[in-house]
């Protein structure tokens with residue numbers, strides 16, 4: 001038996017989730033965000049499954065080139081634009097659309113001779129204060145981009161800081177700032193991530209940019225993807241590689257933090273923080289053994305974790321353990337581990353947790 005930690009990706013779920021996103025924003029074009037290795041699901045596989053999206057969004061030229069080499073022909077947006085001037089040749093050759101979000105990028109464009117016509121996005125900072133031109137600089141940036149002969153199309157975008165708060169004032173303000181900063185500019189506009197697409201209809205505009213929801217995961221602090229009609233795409237699983245009959249008072253794992261309150265069976269599963277399971281998940285974090293709820297106990301090791309098997313005294317070596325996914329929402333595990341599902345999915349280490357066979 002090979003080491004059993006593995007990731008299974010349900011490509012039908014990805015396609016289903018894309019349809020749900022479409023249903024929420026039927027009049028918008030859809031840019032599917034596949035950065036960070038498709039949120040940990042595998043870049044090429046995700047992109048192939050999302051071939052019905054109007055465009056794809058990645059964080060780097062390397063990711064975009066990987067997609068082109070895999071034969072993906074859809075428009076691709078570089079969400080952080082280019083980092084150096086020497087990326088521009090490849091960007092033009094491969095017809096990628098960089099986001100232009102700060103003055104140096106504008107200067108580089110003005111100083112370059114582009115090999116082919118280029119589509120770009122102009123990013124405005126509407127209040128998140130991360131990337132983008134401040135509203136008062138939007139007009140000048142727009143004019144400078146439009147003055148460049150090789151730039152044949154400029155679209156407008158901004159990003160929301162609090163779209164997962166359904167009643168917050170912030171999103172309303174950001175929408176207003178974005179629309180007023182870009183008033184009179186004849187261009188397509190984009191603002192909505194998953195949370196906004198779902199909770200803020202007025203932000204859908206010409207393009208929506210969902211990421212997380214396409215993987216079947218809820219962007220909100222409560223509930224999970226299934227509540228929104230989504231299906232989880234990733235299942236991270238492994239097997240029991242030992243079952244121990246421990247005695248009352250035995251301490252389990254590094255530091256001996258967890259002590260058996262009675263004689264009891266403890267399962268050892270082959271998955272740990274080296275595979276991307278969160279090291280800070282506390283005792284009590286749920287997982288499934290043979291499809292039934294059980295609890296993590298003790299500290300998570302690099303390659304292993306320990307499970308309270310008192311409710312499943314007959315569990316045996318080789319039995320399946322689900323860390324999250326089918327039957328156990330990653331949202332639930334993320335909350336137990338005081339993190340967000342984005343981080344858990346991205347951190348599943350592909351070399352340590354290969355695709356299930």
Ligand SMILES: *Cc1c(COP(=O)(O)O)cnc(C)c1O
Pocket residue numbers: 033035079159192193194195209210211212213219
């Ligand atoms: C990552 C990202 C998205 C997608 O966000 P989700 O919350 O995963 O839907 C959209 N737009 C930009 C600019 C991003 O960086």
